[in-house]
Amino acid sequence: MILNKGNLLKKKNDVMELEEYSIKLLTKDRLSEVVELEHKVYEDLANKDILYVDSYDDMYQELVNGGKILGVLNSKDRLIAYRYISVPGSRDHNMGLDVGLPHEQLKKVIHLETTVVDPIYRGNGLQDLTLQIASKMVRKEGYRHLLCTVSPYNFYSLYNVMKNGLKIKSLKKKYANPEDENDGTWRFVLHSDLERTFKNPIDTVISKWANLELQKTLIDDGYIGYELSKETKQLNYMKFEDDTNEISA
Ligand SMILES: CC(C)(COP(=O)(O)OP(=O)(O)OC[C@H]1O[C@@H](n2cnc3c(N)ncnc32)[C@H](O)[C@@H]1OP(=O)(O)O)[C@@H](O)C(=O)NCCC(=O)NCCS
Known part of the structure:
Protein backbone atom coordinates (compact mmCIF):
# COMPACT_ATOMS: atom_id res chain seq x y z
CA MET A 1 0.00 0.00 0.00
CA ILE A 2 1.29 3.45 -0.92
CA LEU A 3 1.16 5.84 2.08
CA ASN A 4 2.23 8.91 0.12
CA LYS A 5 3.68 9.85 -3.24
CA GLY A 6 4.89 12.93 -5.09
CA ASN A 7 7.98 14.54 -6.53
CA LEU A 8 11.26 15.45 -4.92
CA LEU A 9 14.52 17.05 -5.91
CA LYS A 10 17.62 14.95 -6.34
CA LYS A 11 21.07 16.53 -6.31
CA LYS A 12 23.09 15.06 -9.20
CA ASN A 13 26.53 16.53 -10.04
CA ASP A 14 25.40 19.83 -8.52
CA VAL A 15 22.33 19.84 -10.79
CA MET A 16 18.86 19.44 -9.28
CA GLU A 17 16.57 16.88 -10.94
CA LEU A 18 12.90 16.28 -10.26
CA GLU A 19 12.06 12.68 -9.45
CA GLU A 20 8.98 10.74 -8.35
CA TYR A 21 8.92 9.05 -4.96
CA SER A 22 6.52 6.87 -3.02
CA ILE A 23 6.35 5.94 0.66
CA LYS A 24 5.41 2.38 1.65
CA LEU A 25 5.59 0.16 4.69
CA LEU A 26 8.53 -2.18 4.09
CA THR A 27 8.29 -5.90 4.67
CA LYS A 28 11.08 -7.93 6.28
CA ASP A 29 12.39 -9.05 2.90
CA ARG A 30 13.63 -5.48 2.25
CA LEU A 31 15.46 -5.19 5.59
CA SER A 32 18.89 -5.76 4.02
CA GLU A 33 18.31 -2.63 1.85
CA VAL A 34 17.51 -0.68 5.03
CA VAL A 35 20.74 -1.81 6.70
CA GLU A 36 22.71 -1.04 3.54
CA LEU A 37 21.37 2.55 3.42
CA GLU A 38 21.94 2.96 7.15
CA HIS A 39 25.62 1.97 6.76
CA LYS A 40 26.08 4.21 3.74
CA VAL A 41 24.70 7.22 5.65
CA TYR A 42 26.74 6.34 8.77
CA GLU A 43 30.00 6.11 6.80
CA ASP A 44 29.29 9.56 5.37
CA LEU A 45 28.81 11.22 8.79
CA ALA A 46 31.49 13.61 10.05
CA ASN A 47 30.36 13.02 13.66
CA LYS A 48 29.53 9.31 13.99
CA ASP A 49 28.28 9.84 17.54
CA ILE A 50 24.99 11.30 16.30
CA LEU A 51 23.63 8.08 14.80
CA TYR A 52 23.04 4.91 16.76
CA VAL A 53 23.38 2.07 14.27
CA ASP A 54 20.64 -0.54 14.52
CA SER A 55 21.60 -4.07 13.56
CA TYR A 56 19.68 -6.23 11.08
CA ASP A 57 18.78 -8.66 13.89
CA ASP A 58 17.52 -5.92 16.23
CA MET A 59 15.33 -4.38 13.55
CA TYR A 60 14.06 -7.80 12.48
CA GLN A 61 13.06 -8.57 16.06
CA GLU A 62 11.34 -5.18 16.46
CA LEU A 63 9.35 -5.78 13.27
CA VAL A 64 8.20 -9.08 14.75
CA ASN A 65 7.20 -7.15 17.92
CA GLY A 66 4.99 -4.72 15.97
CA GLY A 67 7.56 -2.17 14.77
CA LYS A 68 7.38 -0.72 11.28
CA ILE A 69 9.66 0.76 8.66
CA LEU A 70 8.32 3.45 6.35
CA GLY A 71 10.47 3.32 3.25
CA VAL A 72 10.84 6.17 0.75
CA LEU A 73 11.44 4.72 -2.71
CA ASN A 74 12.61 6.58 -5.78
CA SER A 75 11.29 6.16 -9.33
CA LYS A 76 13.39 2.99 -9.74
CA ASP A 77 12.10 1.48 -6.49
CA ARG A 78 15.48 2.13 -4.79
CA LEU A 79 15.31 2.89 -1.05
CA ILE A 80 16.43 6.51 -0.54
CA ALA A 81 15.21 7.14 3.01
CA TYR A 82 13.41 5.37 5.82
CA ARG A 83 11.84 5.94 9.20
CA TYR A 84 11.92 3.06 11.65
CA ILE A 85 9.51 2.94 14.62
CA SER A 86 9.12 0.36 17.35
CA VAL A 87 6.70 -0.66 20.08
CA PRO A 88 8.57 -1.09 23.40
CA GLY A 89 5.52 -2.29 25.40
CA SER A 90 6.41 -3.34 28.91
CA ARG A 91 10.12 -3.80 28.23
CA ASP A 92 12.71 -1.98 30.39
CA HIS A 93 13.97 0.25 27.59
CA ASN A 94 10.57 1.96 27.18
CA MET A 95 11.50 5.66 27.11
CA GLY A 96 8.24 6.51 28.84
CA LEU A 97 10.23 5.59 31.95
CA ASP A 98 12.83 8.30 31.13
CA VAL A 99 10.15 10.98 31.12
CA GLY A 100 8.10 9.74 34.07
CA LEU A 101 5.01 8.41 32.28
CA PRO A 102 2.60 6.54 34.56
CA HIS A 103 2.97 2.78 34.26
CA GLU A 104 -0.40 2.21 32.59
CA GLN A 105 0.62 4.55 29.74
CA LEU A 106 3.69 2.55 28.74
CA LYS A 107 1.67 0.28 26.45
CA LYS A 108 0.65 3.38 24.46
CA VAL A 109 4.24 4.36 23.67
CA ILE A 110 5.85 4.38 20.22
CA HIS A 111 9.59 4.80 19.88
CA LEU A 112 10.67 6.86 16.89
CA GLU A 113 13.92 5.09 16.18
CA THR A 114 16.24 5.89 13.30
CA THR A 115 15.54 8.07 10.26
CA VAL A 116 18.06 8.36 7.48
CA VAL A 117 17.97 10.16 4.16
CA ASP A 118 20.43 9.45 1.35
CA PRO A 119 22.60 12.62 1.12
CA ILE A 120 21.63 13.33 -2.49
CA TYR A 121 17.95 13.49 -1.50
CA ARG A 122 18.36 15.73 1.59
CA GLY A 123 16.50 19.01 1.82
CA ASN A 124 13.14 17.55 0.66
CA GLY A 125 11.73 17.47 4.18
CA LEU A 126 11.58 13.64 4.23
CA GLN A 127 12.32 13.38 7.96
CA ASP A 128 9.43 15.73 8.63
CA LEU A 129 7.06 14.06 6.15
CA THR A 130 7.69 10.52 7.38
CA LEU A 131 7.17 11.68 10.97
CA GLN A 132 3.81 13.20 10.09
CA ILE A 133 2.71 10.00 8.33
CA ALA A 134 3.94 7.75 11.16
CA SER A 135 2.29 9.94 13.76
CA LYS A 136 -1.14 9.79 12.06
CA MET A 137 -0.81 6.06 11.50
CA VAL A 138 0.02 5.15 15.11
CA ARG A 139 -2.61 7.51 16.48
CA LYS A 140 -5.25 5.64 14.48
CA GLU A 141 -3.92 2.42 15.98
CA GLY A 142 -4.54 3.77 19.50
CA TYR A 143 -1.01 4.79 20.51
CA ARG A 144 -0.69 8.07 22.38
CA HIS A 145 2.95 8.84 23.18
CA LEU A 146 5.78 9.42 20.72
CA LEU A 147 9.26 9.24 22.22
CA CYS A 148 12.70 9.52 20.70
CA THR A 149 16.28 10.38 21.44
CA VAL A 150 18.25 12.96 19.47
CA SER A 151 21.90 13.79 19.83
CA PRO A 152 22.40 17.36 21.09
CA TYR A 153 24.85 17.72 18.19
CA ASN A 154 22.31 16.79 15.50
CA PHE A 155 20.72 20.16 14.79
CA TYR A 156 18.78 19.10 11.64
CA SER A 157 17.19 16.15 13.35
CA LEU A 158 16.39 18.07 16.54
CA TYR A 159 14.77 20.85 14.53
CA ASN A 160 12.62 18.44 12.49
CA VAL A 161 11.49 16.46 15.51
CA MET A 162 10.60 19.55 17.59
CA LYS A 163 8.78 21.08 14.63
CA ASN A 164 6.43 18.10 14.94
CA GLY A 165 5.55 18.86 18.54
CA LEU A 166 8.00 16.69 20.45
CA LYS A 167 9.36 18.44 23.55
CA ILE A 168 12.68 17.94 25.29
CA LYS A 169 12.00 16.24 28.62
CA SER A 170 15.39 14.82 29.55
CA LEU A 171 19.10 15.07 28.75
CA LYS A 172 21.07 11.99 29.69
CA LYS A 173 23.63 9.44 28.56
CA LYS A 174 22.08 6.58 26.57
CA TYR A 175 23.34 3.42 24.85
CA ALA A 176 25.93 2.52 27.52
CA ASN A 177 27.70 -0.79 27.02
CA PRO A 178 29.38 -2.03 30.22
CA GLU A 179 31.10 -4.82 28.24
CA ASP A 180 33.42 -2.37 26.46
CA GLU A 181 33.41 0.22 29.30
CA ASN A 182 31.40 2.60 27.15
CA ASP A 183 29.37 4.86 29.47
CA GLY A 184 27.06 5.96 26.66
CA THR A 185 26.53 9.08 24.64
CA TRP A 186 24.53 12.29 25.36
CA ARG A 187 20.98 12.33 24.10
CA PHE A 188 17.93 14.51 24.51
CA VAL A 189 14.83 12.44 25.22
CA LEU A 190 11.83 14.03 23.52
CA HIS A 191 8.17 13.29 24.06
CA SER A 192 4.86 14.16 22.47
CA ASP A 193 1.53 13.27 24.07
CA LEU A 194 -0.80 13.17 21.07
CA GLU A 195 -3.79 13.91 23.31
CA ARG A 196 -2.41 16.84 25.23
CA THR A 197 -1.79 20.52 24.62
CA PHE A 198 0.30 22.63 26.95
C1 LIG B 1 18.58 14.23 9.76
C2 LIG B 1 18.21 13.89 8.31
C3 LIG B 1 17.34 12.64 8.31
C4 LIG B 1 17.41 15.08 7.74
O1 LIG B 1 17.21 14.88 6.36
P1 LIG B 1 16.08 15.69 5.54
O2 LIG B 1 14.74 15.30 5.99
O3 LIG B 1 16.37 15.54 4.12
O4 LIG B 1 16.40 17.18 6.02
P2 LIG B 1 15.55 18.50 5.69
O5 LIG B 1 14.77 18.34 4.41
O6 LIG B 1 14.81 18.92 6.89
O7 LIG B 1 16.71 19.55 5.44
C5 LIG B 1 16.57 20.94 5.73
C6 LIG B 1 17.85 21.63 5.33
O8 LIG B 1 18.96 21.09 6.06
C7 LIG B 1 19.93 20.54 5.18
N1 LIG B 1 20.41 19.28 5.77
C8 LIG B 1 19.66 18.25 6.21
N2 LIG B 1 20.47 17.33 6.74
C9 LIG B 1 21.73 17.79 6.64
C10 LIG B 1 22.99 17.27 7.03
N3 LIG B 1 23.10 16.09 7.66
N4 LIG B 1 24.09 18.02 6.79
C11 LIG B 1 23.99 19.22 6.19
N5 LIG B 1 22.82 19.77 5.78
C12 LIG B 1 21.70 19.05 6.02
C13 LIG B 1 19.18 20.26 3.89
O9 LIG B 1 20.03 20.23 2.79
C14 LIG B 1 18.21 21.41 3.87
O10 LIG B 1 18.89 22.59 3.44
P3 LIG B 1 18.10 23.71 2.60
O11 LIG B 1 17.04 24.23 3.53
O12 LIG B 1 19.16 24.68 2.28
O13 LIG B 1 17.53 22.98 1.42
C15 LIG B 1 19.46 13.69 7.44
O14 LIG B 1 20.34 14.78 7.63
C16 LIG B 1 20.23 12.41 7.77
O15 LIG B 1 19.95 11.35 7.22
N6 LIG B 1 21.22 12.53 8.68
C17 LIG B 1 22.03 11.40 9.09
C18 LIG B 1 21.24 10.42 9.96
C19 LIG B 1 20.62 11.12 11.15
O16 LIG B 1 21.23 11.96 11.79
N7 LIG B 1 19.36 10.73 11.44
C20 LIG B 1 18.61 11.32 12.53
C21 LIG B 1 18.85 10.60 13.81
S1 LIG B 1 18.09 9.02 13.83
Missing part, protein backbone atom coordinates in the same frame (compact mmCIF):
# COMPACT_ATOMS: atom_id res chain seq x y z
CA LYS A 199 -1.41 25.51 28.73
CA ASN A 200 -0.45 28.31 31.12
CA PRO A 201 3.32 28.74 30.88
CA ILE A 202 4.70 30.35 34.02
CA ASP A 203 8.26 31.01 32.86
CA THR A 204 10.41 31.01 29.73
CA VAL A 205 14.19 30.84 29.43
CA ILE A 206 16.14 31.04 26.18
CA SER A 207 19.19 28.81 25.83
CA LYS A 208 21.73 28.55 23.07
CA TRP A 209 21.32 25.20 21.32
CA ALA A 210 24.87 24.18 22.29
CA ASN A 211 24.66 25.17 25.99
CA LEU A 212 24.00 21.73 27.45
CA GLU A 213 24.88 22.70 31.01
CA LEU A 214 22.15 25.35 31.17
CA GLN A 215 19.64 23.01 29.52
CA LYS A 216 20.39 20.23 32.01
CA THR A 217 19.84 22.66 34.92
CA LEU A 218 16.57 23.86 33.40
CA ILE A 219 15.28 20.31 32.81
CA ASP A 220 16.19 19.34 36.39
CA ASP A 221 14.20 22.39 37.51
CA GLY A 222 11.04 21.23 35.69
CA TYR A 223 11.39 23.15 32.40
CA ILE A 224 10.79 21.48 29.05
CA GLY A 225 12.51 22.28 25.76
CA TYR A 226 9.58 23.71 23.86
CA GLU A 227 10.76 25.21 20.56
CA LEU A 228 13.94 25.47 18.52
CA SER A 229 14.52 28.41 16.19
CA LYS A 230 16.16 27.54 12.87
CA GLU A 231 17.37 31.10 12.41
CA THR A 232 18.90 31.84 15.84
CA LYS A 233 19.64 28.21 16.86
CA GLN A 234 18.16 29.07 20.25
CA LEU A 235 15.95 26.82 22.32
CA ASN A 236 12.98 28.10 24.17
CA TYR A 237 12.60 26.32 27.56
CA MET A 238 9.25 26.70 29.31
CA LYS A 239 7.77 25.78 32.64
CA PHE A 240 4.05 25.07 32.88
CA GLU A 241 1.61 25.53 35.72
CA ASP A 242 -0.23 22.32 34.89
CA ASP A 243 2.81 20.16 34.13
CA THR A 244 2.00 17.57 36.73
CA ASN A 245 2.67 14.44 34.69
CA GLU A 246 -0.77 13.29 35.80
CA ILE A 247 -1.98 11.69 32.60
CA SER A 248 -5.20 9.80 32.88
CA ALA A 249 -5.41 6.39 31.28
Whole structure:
Protein backbone atom coordinates (compact mmCIF):
# COMPACT_ATOMS: atom_id res chain seq x y z
CA MET A 1 0.00 0.00 0.00
CA ILE A 2 1.29 3.45 -0.92
CA LEU A 3 1.16 5.84 2.08
CA ASN A 4 2.23 8.91 0.12
CA LYS A 5 3.68 9.85 -3.24
CA GLY A 6 4.89 12.93 -5.09
CA ASN A 7 7.98 14.54 -6.53
CA LEU A 8 11.26 15.45 -4.92
CA LEU A 9 14.52 17.05 -5.91
CA LYS A 10 17.62 14.95 -6.34
CA LYS A 11 21.07 16.53 -6.31
CA LYS A 12 23.09 15.06 -9.20
CA ASN A 13 26.53 16.53 -10.04
CA ASP A 14 25.40 19.83 -8.52
CA VAL A 15 22.33 19.84 -10.79
CA MET A 16 18.86 19.44 -9.28
CA GLU A 17 16.57 16.88 -10.94
CA LEU A 18 12.90 16.28 -10.26
CA GLU A 19 12.06 12.68 -9.45
CA GLU A 20 8.98 10.74 -8.35
CA TYR A 21 8.92 9.05 -4.96
CA SER A 22 6.52 6.87 -3.02
CA ILE A 23 6.35 5.94 0.66
CA LYS A 24 5.41 2.38 1.65
CA LEU A 25 5.59 0.16 4.69
CA LEU A 26 8.53 -2.18 4.09
CA THR A 27 8.29 -5.90 4.67
CA LYS A 28 11.08 -7.93 6.28
CA ASP A 29 12.39 -9.05 2.90
CA ARG A 30 13.63 -5.48 2.25
CA LEU A 31 15.46 -5.19 5.59
CA SER A 32 18.89 -5.76 4.02
CA GLU A 33 18.31 -2.63 1.85
CA VAL A 34 17.51 -0.68 5.03
CA VAL A 35 20.74 -1.81 6.70
CA GLU A 36 22.71 -1.04 3.54
CA LEU A 37 21.37 2.55 3.42
CA GLU A 38 21.94 2.96 7.15
CA HIS A 39 25.62 1.97 6.76
CA LYS A 40 26.08 4.21 3.74
CA VAL A 41 24.70 7.22 5.65
CA TYR A 42 26.74 6.34 8.77
CA GLU A 43 30.00 6.11 6.80
CA ASP A 44 29.29 9.56 5.37
CA LEU A 45 28.81 11.22 8.79
CA ALA A 46 31.49 13.61 10.05
CA ASN A 47 30.36 13.02 13.66
CA LYS A 48 29.53 9.31 13.99
CA ASP A 49 28.28 9.84 17.54
CA ILE A 50 24.99 11.30 16.30
CA LEU A 51 23.63 8.08 14.80
CA TYR A 52 23.04 4.91 16.76
CA VAL A 53 23.38 2.07 14.27
CA ASP A 54 20.64 -0.54 14.52
CA SER A 55 21.60 -4.07 13.56
CA TYR A 56 19.68 -6.23 11.08
CA ASP A 57 18.78 -8.66 13.89
CA ASP A 58 17.52 -5.92 16.23
CA MET A 59 15.33 -4.38 13.55
CA TYR A 60 14.06 -7.80 12.48
CA GLN A 61 13.06 -8.57 16.06
CA GLU A 62 11.34 -5.18 16.46
CA LEU A 63 9.35 -5.78 13.27
CA VAL A 64 8.20 -9.08 14.75
CA ASN A 65 7.20 -7.15 17.92
CA GLY A 66 4.99 -4.72 15.97
CA GLY A 67 7.56 -2.17 14.77
CA LYS A 68 7.38 -0.72 11.28
CA ILE A 69 9.66 0.76 8.66
CA LEU A 70 8.32 3.45 6.35
CA GLY A 71 10.47 3.32 3.25
CA VAL A 72 10.84 6.17 0.75
CA LEU A 73 11.44 4.72 -2.71
CA ASN A 74 12.61 6.58 -5.78
CA SER A 75 11.29 6.16 -9.33
CA LYS A 76 13.39 2.99 -9.74
CA ASP A 77 12.10 1.48 -6.49
CA ARG A 78 15.48 2.13 -4.79
CA LEU A 79 15.31 2.89 -1.05
CA ILE A 80 16.43 6.51 -0.54
CA ALA A 81 15.21 7.14 3.01
CA TYR A 82 13.41 5.37 5.82
CA ARG A 83 11.84 5.94 9.20
CA TYR A 84 11.92 3.06 11.65
CA ILE A 85 9.51 2.94 14.62
CA SER A 86 9.12 0.36 17.35
CA VAL A 87 6.70 -0.66 20.08
CA PRO A 88 8.57 -1.09 23.40
CA GLY A 89 5.52 -2.29 25.40
CA SER A 90 6.41 -3.34 28.91
CA ARG A 91 10.12 -3.80 28.23
CA ASP A 92 12.71 -1.98 30.39
CA HIS A 93 13.97 0.25 27.59
CA ASN A 94 10.57 1.96 27.18
CA MET A 95 11.50 5.66 27.11
CA GLY A 96 8.24 6.51 28.84
CA LEU A 97 10.23 5.59 31.95
CA ASP A 98 12.83 8.30 31.13
CA VAL A 99 10.15 10.98 31.12
CA GLY A 100 8.10 9.74 34.07
CA LEU A 101 5.01 8.41 32.28
CA PRO A 102 2.60 6.54 34.56
CA HIS A 103 2.97 2.78 34.26
CA GLU A 104 -0.40 2.21 32.59
CA GLN A 105 0.62 4.55 29.74
CA LEU A 106 3.69 2.55 28.74
CA LYS A 107 1.67 0.28 26.45
CA LYS A 108 0.65 3.38 24.46
CA VAL A 109 4.24 4.36 23.67
CA ILE A 110 5.85 4.38 20.22
CA HIS A 111 9.59 4.80 19.88
CA LEU A 112 10.67 6.86 16.89
CA GLU A 113 13.92 5.09 16.18
CA THR A 114 16.24 5.89 13.30
CA THR A 115 15.54 8.07 10.26
CA VAL A 116 18.06 8.36 7.48
CA VAL A 117 17.97 10.16 4.16
CA ASP A 118 20.43 9.45 1.35
CA PRO A 119 22.60 12.62 1.12
CA ILE A 120 21.63 13.33 -2.49
CA TYR A 121 17.95 13.49 -1.50
CA ARG A 122 18.36 15.73 1.59
CA GLY A 123 16.50 19.01 1.82
CA ASN A 124 13.14 17.55 0.66
CA GLY A 125 11.73 17.47 4.18
CA LEU A 126 11.58 13.64 4.23
CA GLN A 127 12.32 13.38 7.96
CA ASP A 128 9.43 15.73 8.63
CA LEU A 129 7.06 14.06 6.15
CA THR A 130 7.69 10.52 7.38
CA LEU A 131 7.17 11.68 10.97
CA GLN A 132 3.81 13.20 10.09
CA ILE A 133 2.71 10.00 8.33
CA ALA A 134 3.94 7.75 11.16
CA SER A 135 2.29 9.94 13.76
CA LYS A 136 -1.14 9.79 12.06
CA MET A 137 -0.81 6.06 11.50
CA VAL A 138 0.02 5.15 15.11
CA ARG A 139 -2.61 7.51 16.48
CA LYS A 140 -5.25 5.64 14.48
CA GLU A 141 -3.92 2.42 15.98
CA GLY A 142 -4.54 3.77 19.50
CA TYR A 143 -1.01 4.79 20.51
CA ARG A 144 -0.69 8.07 22.38
CA HIS A 145 2.95 8.84 23.18
CA LEU A 146 5.78 9.42 20.72
CA LEU A 147 9.26 9.24 22.22
CA CYS A 148 12.70 9.52 20.70
CA THR A 149 16.28 10.38 21.44
CA VAL A 150 18.25 12.96 19.47
CA SER A 151 21.90 13.79 19.83
CA PRO A 152 22.40 17.36 21.09
CA TYR A 153 24.85 17.72 18.19
CA ASN A 154 22.31 16.79 15.50
CA PHE A 155 20.72 20.16 14.79
CA TYR A 156 18.78 19.10 11.64
CA SER A 157 17.19 16.15 13.35
CA LEU A 158 16.39 18.07 16.54
CA TYR A 159 14.77 20.85 14.53
CA ASN A 160 12.62 18.44 12.49
CA VAL A 161 11.49 16.46 15.51
CA MET A 162 10.60 19.55 17.59
CA LYS A 163 8.78 21.08 14.63
CA ASN A 164 6.43 18.10 14.94
CA GLY A 165 5.55 18.86 18.54
CA LEU A 166 8.00 16.69 20.45
CA LYS A 167 9.36 18.44 23.55
CA ILE A 168 12.68 17.94 25.29
CA LYS A 169 12.00 16.24 28.62
CA SER A 170 15.39 14.82 29.55
CA LEU A 171 19.10 15.07 28.75
CA LYS A 172 21.07 11.99 29.69
CA LYS A 173 23.63 9.44 28.56
CA LYS A 174 22.08 6.58 26.57
CA TYR A 175 23.34 3.42 24.85
CA ALA A 176 25.93 2.52 27.52
CA ASN A 177 27.70 -0.79 27.02
CA PRO A 178 29.38 -2.03 30.22
CA GLU A 179 31.10 -4.82 28.24
CA ASP A 180 33.42 -2.37 26.46
CA GLU A 181 33.41 0.22 29.30
CA ASN A 182 31.40 2.60 27.15
CA ASP A 183 29.37 4.86 29.47
CA GLY A 184 27.06 5.96 26.66
CA THR A 185 26.53 9.08 24.64
CA TRP A 186 24.53 12.29 25.36
CA ARG A 187 20.98 12.33 24.10
CA PHE A 188 17.93 14.51 24.51
CA VAL A 189 14.83 12.44 25.22
CA LEU A 190 11.83 14.03 23.52
CA HIS A 191 8.17 13.29 24.06
CA SER A 192 4.86 14.16 22.47
CA ASP A 193 1.53 13.27 24.07
CA LEU A 194 -0.80 13.17 21.07
CA GLU A 195 -3.79 13.91 23.31
CA ARG A 196 -2.41 16.84 25.23
CA THR A 197 -1.79 20.52 24.62
CA PHE A 198 0.30 22.63 26.95
CA LYS A 199 -1.41 25.51 28.73
CA ASN A 200 -0.45 28.31 31.12
CA PRO A 201 3.32 28.74 30.88
CA ILE A 202 4.70 30.35 34.02
CA ASP A 203 8.26 31.01 32.86
CA THR A 204 10.41 31.01 29.73
CA VAL A 205 14.19 30.84 29.43
CA ILE A 206 16.14 31.04 26.18
CA SER A 207 19.19 28.81 25.83
CA LYS A 208 21.73 28.55 23.07
CA TRP A 209 21.32 25.20 21.32
CA ALA A 210 24.87 24.18 22.29
CA ASN A 211 24.66 25.17 25.99
CA LEU A 212 24.00 21.73 27.45
CA GLU A 213 24.88 22.70 31.01
CA LEU A 214 22.15 25.35 31.17
CA GLN A 215 19.64 23.01 29.52
CA LYS A 216 20.39 20.23 32.01
CA THR A 217 19.84 22.66 34.92
CA LEU A 218 16.57 23.86 33.40
CA ILE A 219 15.28 20.31 32.81
CA ASP A 220 16.19 19.34 36.39
CA ASP A 221 14.20 22.39 37.51
CA GLY A 222 11.04 21.23 35.69
CA TYR A 223 11.39 23.15 32.40
CA ILE A 224 10.79 21.48 29.05
CA GLY A 225 12.51 22.28 25.76
CA TYR A 226 9.58 23.71 23.86
CA GLU A 227 10.76 25.21 20.56
CA LEU A 228 13.94 25.47 18.52
CA SER A 229 14.52 28.41 16.19
CA LYS A 230 16.16 27.54 12.87
CA GLU A 231 17.37 31.10 12.41
CA THR A 232 18.90 31.84 15.84
CA LYS A 233 19.64 28.21 16.86
CA GLN A 234 18.16 29.07 20.25
CA LEU A 235 15.95 26.82 22.32
CA ASN A 236 12.98 28.10 24.17
CA TYR A 237 12.60 26.32 27.56
CA MET A 238 9.25 26.70 29.31
CA LYS A 239 7.77 25.78 32.64
CA PHE A 240 4.05 25.07 32.88
CA GLU A 241 1.61 25.53 35.72
CA ASP A 242 -0.23 22.32 34.89
CA ASP A 243 2.81 20.16 34.13
CA THR A 244 2.00 17.57 36.73
CA ASN A 245 2.67 14.44 34.69
CA GLU A 246 -0.77 13.29 35.80
CA ILE A 247 -1.98 11.69 32.60
CA SER A 248 -5.20 9.80 32.88
CA ALA A 249 -5.41 6.39 31.28
C1 LIG B 1 18.58 14.23 9.76
C2 LIG B 1 18.21 13.89 8.31
C3 LIG B 1 17.34 12.64 8.31
C4 LIG B 1 17.41 15.08 7.74
O1 LIG B 1 17.21 14.88 6.36
P1 LIG B 1 16.08 15.69 5.54
O2 LIG B 1 14.74 15.30 5.99
O3 LIG B 1 16.37 15.54 4.12
O4 LIG B 1 16.40 17.18 6.02
P2 LIG B 1 15.55 18.50 5.69
O5 LIG B 1 14.77 18.34 4.41
O6 LIG B 1 14.81 18.92 6.89
O7 LIG B 1 16.71 19.55 5.44
C5 LIG B 1 16.57 20.94 5.73
C6 LIG B 1 17.85 21.63 5.33
O8 LIG B 1 18.96 21.09 6.06
C7 LIG B 1 19.93 20.54 5.18
N1 LIG B 1 20.41 19.28 5.77
C8 LIG B 1 19.66 18.25 6.21
N2 LIG B 1 20.47 17.33 6.74
C9 LIG B 1 21.73 17.79 6.64
C10 LIG B 1 22.99 17.27 7.03
N3 LIG B 1 23.10 16.09 7.66
N4 LIG B 1 24.09 18.02 6.79
C11 LIG B 1 23.99 19.22 6.19
N5 LIG B 1 22.82 19.77 5.78
C12 LIG B 1 21.70 19.05 6.02
C13 LIG B 1 19.18 20.26 3.89
O9 LIG B 1 20.03 20.23 2.79
C14 LIG B 1 18.21 21.41 3.87
O10 LIG B 1 18.89 22.59 3.44
P3 LIG B 1 18.10 23.71 2.60
O11 LIG B 1 17.04 24.23 3.53
O12 LIG B 1 19.16 24.68 2.28
O13 LIG B 1 17.53 22.98 1.42
C15 LIG B 1 19.46 13.69 7.44
O14 LIG B 1 20.34 14.78 7.63
C16 LIG B 1 20.23 12.41 7.77
O15 LIG B 1 19.95 11.35 7.22
N6 LIG B 1 21.22 12.53 8.68
C17 LIG B 1 22.03 11.40 9.09
C18 LIG B 1 21.24 10.42 9.96
C19 LIG B 1 20.62 11.12 11.15
O16 LIG B 1 21.23 11.96 11.79
N7 LIG B 1 19.36 10.73 11.44
C20 LIG B 1 18.61 11.32 12.53
C21 LIG B 1 18.85 10.60 13.81
S1 LIG B 1 18.09 9.02 13.83
